[in-house]
Amino acid sequence: MRDDMAKLIVERPRLGGHGARKHRPLKDLDLARDKIGMGRAASETGDRKMLNENLAPLRRYITGQVGRPWAKVWAEICANLGVTSTVQQHVRDHISDLVAFNGVTRCGGQVLVLGRWGGPKPLETSWFEFWVDPATGILRRNRQLQTPRMKRKARRKEWQSNLRKRMVERDAQRQYHLLDDGAWWEVTLEEEPTAPAKPNYRSRVVNGKPLSLPFVDVVLRAGLSTLPRHELYGRHGVYSVAKRQLSREEAKRLKLRR
Incomplete structure (x- = not known):
């Protein structure tokens, strides 16, 4: 050692x-x-x-x-x-x-x-x-040690596995969801509405963070899920504007399993 x-x-x-020494002012040696x-x-x-x-x-x-x-x-x-x-x-x-x-x-x-x-x-x-x-x-x-990074990775892997079981993404705006009623739904998404940031007149600067406007998520309003939106849709900044229940024939054709 x-x-x-x-x-x-x-x-x-x-x-x-x-x-830092080169930026110090010179001293009078006398x-x-x-x-x-x-x-x-x-x-x-x-x-x-x-x-x-x-x-x-x-x-x-x-x-x-x-x-x-x-x-x-x-x-x-x-x-x-x-x-x-x-x-x-x-x-x-x-x-x-x-x-x-x-x-x-x-x-x-x-x-x-x-x-x-x-x-x-x-x-x-x-x-x-x-x-x-x-x-x-x-x-x-300790070969079985679970570091915080390993635990986060395992949680994310488990979350992604559960997400694939209940959600299939068709494109950026449409997803198929197995919701709490046991049926498959086609859900249409949009980005959360925002407004330009308000200027701060005291400091005469503009706050760069956009202001969030009120909106209604049709899936959550109908009580079809209790998950937070970012977990339900797999990403932040979106909400559902339309939903349509799929028939059994549609779900079978799309290979969606309950």
């Missing part, structure tokens, strides 16, 4: 550094003090040091240790990150956010870990990216 891991994770360059501390100089010039939360170096290090005994990995971490330094202790605290190493058990073939509030929960539903096998003490990756 790198001995400067704490600096990589917590520290970042001073605010106002790099290219009025400058002969001696000044580094902290005072950094504060007066705007070079303020700030903390960072960049866990990528720590995550890369732990990833490289997968398959090794956790006791040896933890010994290396303790050798480089002490408890007497606030910054280094801060980094050590983040390890427990990434690795489940306390209270890991197996129950009926399922791995259980201690949740953030103490209760045991399945590993696949936890936020831990790594875990320590209680039988072997080996560090392992």
